[in-house]
Amino acid sequence: MTIRPTAFASGLALMIAAPAFAQEVNLYSYRQPELMAPLTDAFTEETGIKVNVAHLDKGMVERLTAEGDRSPADLVFTVDISRLAAVVEAGLTQPVQSETLEANVPAAYHDPEGHWWGLTTRARIIYASKDRVAEGDVTTYEDLADPKWEGRICTRSGTHAYNVALVAAYLHHHGEEATLEWLEGVKSNLARKPQGNDRAQVKAIWSGECDISIGNTYYMGKMLEDEEQKEWADSVRIVFPTFENGGAHVNISGVAMTKSAPNKENALKMMEFLTSPKAQEIYAEANYEYPIAPGSEPAELVASWGEFEADDVNLMDLAELRPQALQLIQQVDFDG
Template identity: 80%
Template sequence: MLVSPKSVFAGALAALIAAPALAADVNLYSYRQPELLKPLTDAFTEETGINVNVAYLNKGMVERLNAEGKRSPADLVLTVDISRLSAVVDAGLTQPVHSDVLAANVPAAFHDPEGHWWGLTTRARVVYASKDRIKPGEVTTYEDLADPKWKGRICTRSGTHAYNVALTAAYLHHHGEEATKTWLEGVKANLARKPQGNDRAQVKAIWAGECDIAIGNTYYMGEMLEDPEQKEWAESVNIVFPVFENGGAHVNISGVAMTKYAPNKENALKLMEFLSSPKAQKIYAEANHEYPIAPGSEPGDLVKSWGSFTADSVNLMDLAKLRPAALKLTETVDFDG
């Protein structure tokens, strides 16, 4: 059963709460659009006979789970960005999951050491570079974005957005507070315009000649190429995978966690293990233009065409702990001002 994002969500959620836990069901709360998950849930149901009920939440997952308490029908939460996963964990709304299958499929850097969340796919925070105005090799590191040579040439969305805060947290992890503050000030000084819009809007700005490089997530390239209006924007840029001077490319994840009061715990574990499998990760990564993380799995042909990279090895939970400090530094330098 697929729950509509808006019009029927309230009714569907009420039905989930009112109904007793069913042996052949598992209930999933997600910030991801249901249509993006349908290929996965259909494959799981076909393989196991277990029905997946998906409730899409635009926001407020922690508040929803807190309000429902022990009555919550949710078995699992699935979302993007380590900050959203860690928020559910930090609120005490998850339980640790230990599974040999999950441990074999998910590298240590992409799951909580205590088992409260498990990564499924990754996306890299990259540089979109104008094909016409940027030569290969001109930008290679995140540190380089603060170089005065880029003055008036960089576009980005708000520095306080979760994606950019995660990148700043990674910089803080590698370089410490003072160096991170200096870097943020340098990047701000190089902006072509006030931070605004989403990641796609930055690519549009490059296409329009407003800037030469921008910071964004890899999967937006796939989404733009599928949109007739935005395809021309995407085709005006190359993807560049910067690295930290003492590390790799910054990545974030989509991930899954079992709720504290999961009523269908056994089925929920089966779904978690399925989602981590090479088969499911291939489906998910191709549908969302992301990178699967299970050993031996490969991205889709389009994603593969963007090139390969070495992901930074820091555990994302360590970065999640640095997010408050990263956000404070971003606000201290008035990055969006």
């Protein structure tokens, strides 16, 4: 007598395999492996859930769209509100509601509908030459358009996501006409054509090409840990500018659950872990960022840079202004 597998037997095999599959979660991340490892290791140690991470340089939206309902991804982890918003706007996420998430993440740092949740922030600040810029010479983003800075400002491309977010914030506070005028003023103050990354601007200050630059706070920590770049970092100080009617512009790293998450329960556990003070402090220390969970503290080095009042606009509001901000940047030919 020949025994053939039955549908029941096949189903039983799946049931037997299910517990192992249920103890994992799959993450697509734009963040470097060395920054993610402390977090994923801590989560696995605490929960026993294995984390599989696919590190992407670009194309997250395209990959998730191509995979559709068959995507193995449970969570996406990325930096910058524009990248988070792009995944949401493509219809690739699902709303998540959780008392733990609500308690850990202030309202300004999550999507009102729950599609993404913030983890850590970084401020978009001014790096100022210690030798050529006096204390108090620049205090607001509006100051960057002052003619006294003609030929003294360096920045990366105006169309980079970090600068588009800053312009969106300016647009939120001042409206289109004033933002266009401000962009023209900043462009006229540039010491050179926008180029390179945020660290390259600090190097330019060190070499005397310019006196101030626009950059993210965490690059100071990155430069200080690099033997060659430490000299650049030592040549500048961090200034936390504000908007005249607001606070300092911040951007965010965040997490979202995919629309087709195959391990939804484990994905929620990981989201709640990532927003916990413990996890945020691990991540913030590894990348010199600011944790946002109540009761959490930045690393000692980050705290030494000074305190600032973050702008309280919800970042999703800024995300909606991105297309208009980019249009204004292109209208003044900022990078030309």
